[in-house]
Amino acid sequence: MTLGELAVTIGLLCVLGLVARRFGLSAIPAYLLAGLLLGPNEPKVLSLIQPSEVTDFVADLGIVFLLFFLGLEFSLTRLTRTGRHVGLGGTVDLVFNFALGLIVGVAAFGFTFAGLVLAGCVYVSSSAIAVKGLIDFRRLGDDETDLVLAILVFEDLVIAFMLGFAAAGGGAPSETLVLVAKALGFITVGLAASRWLSRPIDRLLDRLPLEFFLLAVFGFLVSAAAIADQLGLSEAIGALMAGIVLSETSVREQIEDRFFGFRDIFAALFFFTFGLSIDIGAIPEVGWLVALAVVLTLVGKLGGGLIAGAAGGFTRRQSFNAGVALVAHGEFTIILAQLASENPLVGAGESRDLVAFAGLYVLATATIGLVLMKESKRLGRVFFPTPRLIEER
């Protein structure tokens, strides 16, 4: 990738991102679309950028920053204080949607590892898109927003464990057990470190001049990612752990302030790079899968929302709003598919289909999800009219 190509890339990201924003949509599908357009696959007229070591490296940094920020928001004290809906709502959502995802996965790849990853892709909603929608559509004051955010927290927890699995799972059962144990161990060490190391890290970072503060945090983040990668756990888990360790320190806000920009730029380039490898040529094979997955997602997220809402004491309209907010899929679906496609145990054909599926599926659900979310209150009044004691007129 040359500087000129990078300039064109960034320009297109800006334009498509702004267009998406104009229509009240998320930037994530816009970035994917930009990659799809400029990538080596159809349409070939615009093919300008080839996936290379450079784009792969930039994409790695994108994953690292996305997971680092997830970790920063993850701290133990916050998790224990997020309230009553997390366990119940999160479990209903998991059981329902992972099961439906498994139907799609098995239909696509049979009872294989790739099928399992695909189920994960269908299960996990997009926190980024849901939160953006809740803010833009003025839903933060609504009671059901608590339920949506609680379910998202639960999904984040599940995903933390699935990341390592997607990157290196798929071997014999014994190897998978070892992997799960390693992932559990790594995250436990992270949580313990965030408890005991936060004071010394605080004191150290507090004393550093700004320039070295940035370098120290960045160095810590990259080392954690590299170590996890060497342990066969994927850089994603390492970055997540680095975030968790720093989440209990007093410099957390400062870190978030200073690294927001890095995250946004590298995340945009990550989605773009992922878009590069989406092959529309695979549509005949995966098109019906995407359609099936979208339908099952609507069933699963709306149905799950209604059940979780009823259990949590919400009205049907409120539960409907909550379910709709979870339809959009985004960053985690893409990250899971990306990690699995790099997994040597996933075949080239499966990997191609998985990437195409994830890309198209996110394009579809992110758009449908936000449009539905915008209209959900109107739809709710139509589907669940207020019961009247005496029929009017």
Added chain:
Amino acid sequence: MPVDLRETRLPGVGVKYTFRTAIGGRLAVILHIDGQREIYFYRRADDDEPSAVIDLHDDEARQLGAIIGGAYERPQIVEDLELALGELHIEWIPVPDTSPAIGLTLADARLRARTGVTVIAILREPEPVSGAQPEDMIEQGDTLVGVGKGGQFVEFRRLLASGPFGDEAA
């Protein structure tokens, strides 16, 4: 009187406070992590669309909070306003111009030891003293903000008006 205030954490967004108003509406206040505030007002508690949403920056929200909380102009409007906190009261007591306590520090005046009322703040131009310390001096024109039990303020006002303080008191 007690408002049924509910606090919920919004992971990744901030904190939300909600309560129902006496006339049947519902208010939700959101403190964003970045300091932005939002106030949602639902005319009826079970409305699904808010009737109004107000966006405020950090400094605007603080200003509004101070006005609503009554920290502004309060003593000039109502001389003897009191706020019942269960058994405890907060009262605003203007220092009489002839008070023998003028020129003494709070510690020297031994107001708490002698009446049971604790002075928590001193309102004066141009800067009020929030969190009054024992070494803060009582000046002419001050209004003392005291916390104590209802009956203790009678003695507090008498003492403030006519003393005696210092050596004479012994």
